[in-house]
Amino acid sequence: MESIKLIRYSPWLVHFNTGACNGCDIEVLAAITPLYDPERYGVRLAPSIRHGDILVVTGVVTKKSAERLKRLYEQMPGVKYVVAVGSCAYDGGVFKGSYSVVGGANKVVPVHAYVPGCPPRPDEILRALLLLLQREKQEVLEAGGK
Known part of the structure; x- marks a missing residue:
């Protein structure tokens, strides 16, 4: 339960x-600048995958990158979430159907939130992160946590 509290208050x-x-x-990168100020919610970039709580995936998942994406996801500790940003990370975008494209990020790792667009706006990316945290907080409250 303690790891859930940590991500709820300062997701990396x-x-x-x-x-x-x-x-x-x-x-x-624009979404994490002072203009949008995600640090007021505790959101910031992690120095290492081993410190991360939320994996933000951009781009089309190819056969080569699928293995790396899976490995990164497995290296994340404890409670972990994945956010797919953009049309390519959703289903392959304009590259869908290409011989080297696996598809969206959900073909390799479980995706908890999608941000549509090509490219999506920075405020929409931040909004998706906050909705993910709000949903997680609601799950904790429903489970009887504080």
Whole structure:
């Protein structure tokens, strides 16, 4: 129960680009700037995958990147969430059906939230993170936690 409290109060993000055009990457980085001030909610980038609570995935998942994505997810400790950012991370986007594309991030790891768009706006990325935390807080309250 203690690990749930930690993520509820200060979630740390790990950003993983599976091979995108960098449109979503730029928007994810914009979402963590002082303009949107995610640190007021405790949201910040983790220095290492071993400190991360939320894995933010951008880009289309290819056969090569699928193995790395799975390995990163397995290295995350305790309670962990995955947020797929952009159309490519959702289902492959414009690359869907290509010979080297596995599909969306959900084909490799469990995805807890999706941020639609090509690329999505930074405020929508932050909103998805906050809704994920709100949903987790509600689950804790329903389970009888504090």
